[in-house]
Amino acid sequence: MGGNQTSVTEFILLGFPLSPGIQMVLFGLFSLFFVFTLLGNGVILGLISLDSRLHTPMYYFLSHLAIVDIAYACNTVPQMLVNLLKPDKPISFAGCLTQTFLFLTFAHTECLLLVVMSYDPYVAICHPLRYSAIMSWRVCITLTLTSWILGVLLAVVHLVLLIPLPFCGPRNVNHFFCEIIAVLKLACADTHINEIAVLAGAVSVLLGPFSSIVVSYMHILCAILKIQSGEGRQKAFSTCSSHLCVVGLFYGTAIIMYVGPRYGNPQEQKKYLLLFHSLFNPMLNPLIYSLRNKEVKTALKRMLEKERKEESANHPVGSDLTDEKLPKNFRGHVAQVPPLTNNPEVGEEYSDSQRVSLRLSDAEVTQCVGLQIPNMSLSTYCLTSMGGNQTWITEVTLLGFQVDPALELFLFGLFCLFYTLTLLGNGVILGLICLDSRLHTPMYFFLSHLAIVDISYASNNVPKMLANLVNLKRTISFAPCIMQTFLYLAFAHIECLILVVMSYDRFVAICHPLHYTVIMNWKICMVLAGTSWVFSFLLALVHLILILRLPFCGPHEINHFFCEILSVLKLACADTRLNQVVIFAACVFILLGPLCLVLVSYSRILFTILRIQSGEGRRKAFSTCSSHLCVVGLFFGSAIVMYMAPKSRHPEEQQKILSLFYSLFNPMLNPLIYSLRNAEVKGALRRVLYKWRHM
Structure with missing residues (x-):
């Protein structure tokens, strides 16, 4: 090619360029997650192999998903752990290409398996009488083999296009594994064909399968709504819930990765999203299937009981027991x-x-x-x-709103409307931020996180509340109840911290405008957002650990519409003072602390605005903060009333209404506030509508 060209024999994976102390912390954390991934998926595989009641098409496909998750994690995580200890340790060229090939293979296979797993409940619910004929073992084996073969063949196409490229330097791959786009950047030749193949592959194995899943679940939803029995509807929904969670995790991160906007440094953003794919998704999948699937939990109980009986038979005790x-x-x-x-x-x-x-x-x-x-x-x-x-207790009853049946139907329709508006409004905010490059700023980066939290917050509580409004049987098994409590706490903590980060962003923009781009660079923004998520889940995990140590022996009724932590603690038949002290300390730390920081930020902002000579400048500065102030007032105002106001004669009824405000009204109002009071969002919406109108 005209120059002194040498062939690269090894690469250096840059990984996460952090301080050695943080790298050691990440090594320990990722090692723990990797062990959980292997253990969780191994337990799922073991249960399916040993329990004959799980020898069905659904669990046959689940076993393949567990194998893919183990392989997915084992392909990337060990090398990442080695690089955290030895950042300068190279990987050979052949090893790098093998890792790329295996990553693509397992990613494609998981996409296709999730489609197959959505087809299985579609047949089971929409064609139950023909299920055994359609989903015969021959068909199941053909579907899984096709998924694996297509996954391998698609990866081979990328490999064949990758191998002929000359690699003459540089040697540094800006990633924690040999991701195909990062590797292509090192080629000293035209990679246009490779990039087109990558895009075409992403469309074929991402948008195609996702569309198939959406169509399957639309048919399933229509079939479920035709079921007369409330218990039948609940059973049908529970059959699909685990798979929907896994689909949401996998395709959600994939869509953000390939369709979302590229903030500042897209390569750094992609690292963390691929870390979620490679480590967190495979770890969470077995938890979802075990916590939300009654048959898996029952199989695990049978296995533990069998082992206990065998141990008792091998070591009989009690025969020589005397009063002494x-x-x-x-x-x-x-x-x-x-x-x-x-x-x-x-x-x-x-x-x-x-x-x-x-x-x-x-x-x-x-x-x-x-x-x-x-x-x-x-x-x-x-x-x-x-x-x-x-x-x-193995299940609890959510009493919800104890009103007349006619009023319950009215509330069902009203709350359905509000929930739809919540998803639609926050979805529009996310879409506008993704599509309009003028909104690719730190302020809207944090707003996109707030929209994700609001969608998650509402989706954690509202669907179960709606189901209970139309079902006579309002039970929820104990494990999903505890999971709902954990997610509620996690999302509440995240929203508190994200609101503080958003107030800090406005403080820097108004009080230090000349240093804004330096202070609020993309690395800082990602660290602030990531810290909010990680810290919130860790704090929620503390509450979860303290709850799981308690014995629960009754009563079986929770006077709430979801598993709120204080209501759950009332079911414990042990001393819960430690839990209550930790809840109080967390409320002070996560509520009063952030609120004080927000007030300090806006006090400084107010003083700065009052010094502005121009009336137009003051108006513009106030309008920049007005939307955020409204959201802060709604969130912290309802929180203070819930936790600090004097309790009425019916504190549980008061708490229900306030929790409803948190779970449904706040997430619905936030996008309305940001769209109605924010000129940039309204301008972005007009531009998108204008663009669509003239397409």
């Missing part, structure tokens, strides 16, 4: 009733609830006595002395 070995209050109760397995009053067969109850009772006996005692009378006596007949 027991505390005084247990003496005389050992021989009152024969062992449980031979008890004619109880019988040989037990229901699931009885099995759980009896097993936990014996565990409580073990805790009391320090010995395993397979004796019903002693178990009962021990539990009585501990405070009554305790059983572990």
